[in-house]
Amino acid sequence: MPPVIEVSGLYCRYGMTHALSDVSFAVEAGDYLAVVGPNGSGKSTLVKALLGLSSCDEGEITLFGTPLPEFTDWRTVGYLPQNLNLFNPIFPATVSEVVGLGLLAGKRFPKRISRDDKSRIAETLEQMGIADLRHRLIGDLSGGQQQRVMLSRALVNQPKLLILDEPTAALDPETRDRFYALLTEINRNRGTTLILVTHDSATVGNCASKLLYLDKKLIFIGTFQEFCVSPEMTGHFGGAAQHQICRLH
Numbered sequence: 001m002p003p004v005i006e007v008s009g010l011y012c013r014y015g016m017t018h019a020l021s022d023v024s025f026a027v028e029a030g031d032y033l034a035v036v037g038p039n040g041s042g043k044s045t046l047v048k049a050l051l052g053l054s055s056c057d058e059g060e061i062t063l064f065g066t067p068l069p070e071f072t073d074w075r076t077v078g079y080l081p082q083n084l085n086l087f088n089p090i091f092p093a094t095v096s097e098v099v100g101l102g103l104l105a106g107k108r109f110p111k112r113i114s115r116d117d118k119s120r121i122a123e124t125l126e127q128m129g130i131a132d133l134r135h136r137l138i139g140d141l142s143g144g145q146q147q148r149v150m151l152s153r154a155l156v157n158q159p160k161l162l163i164l165d166e167p168t169a170a171l172d173p174e175t176r177d178r179f180y181a182l183l184t185e186i187n188r189n190r191g192t193t194l195i196l197v198t199h200d201s202a203t204v205g206n207c208a209s210k211l212l213y214l215d216k217k218l219i220f221i222g223t224f225q226e227f228c229v230s231p232e233m234t235g236h237f238g239g240a241a242q243h244q245i246c247r248l249h
């Protein structure tokens, strides 16, 4: 089986700003990869590149063995964006409708929600523990509930790969922990490959199986255990800070 993602020699820039230089790595099926690094280290640029949204200058990306320019099976890729302030309180869509939008993306014209789609939506809401919210207006929900709705929308197509960009930034610690637990369950029980972008390198070892550390180039990729003994990371953080991150687990 080819890797889920293979990136080789990727260079991306905005005008004179080099956002990413010579980035190469692979993500295997079933991996749970955390992408970490300071602000401005190129994390969002990498995500955009993986989703085919930014054109980088050089390098190659393959998804499920297909070069990105030829990849069309976007239903197998779920994406949970960073910005959750999508819904103002008068946005007139129910939870079921918002989750249904995830299915429409993969349909040809005419885009209609079928009976099968409805049962898929209901099943996904059930699995995410928000079936009781299905008729509620999205704008009336709490941040944590909205986040679950957006995760349901990303999962309703049963993607093989799910990419999440700083998904917990707006959540309180308790809701954030519950959200991470849900992601772990999705990875373990469904075998969904996860890529979680976060600036929070101190907590990701709790959930992700691998860690990719970016700082405009790839500084480290490996397991959390390897991260803790990596000379590259000692060089980057200093021994004390690395110890601090690793001791938290």
Ligand code: ADP
Pocket: 014, 017, 018, 019, 037, 038, 039, 040, 041, 042, 043, 044, 045, 046
């Ligand atoms: P991160 O997600 O790690 O915070 P980004 O990928 O957003 O990093 O940004 C990487 C670098 O590229 C930063 O220096 C940022 O200022 C720059 N950058 C990002 N997006 C743009 C853009 N649309 N136009 C110009 N520069 C950008």
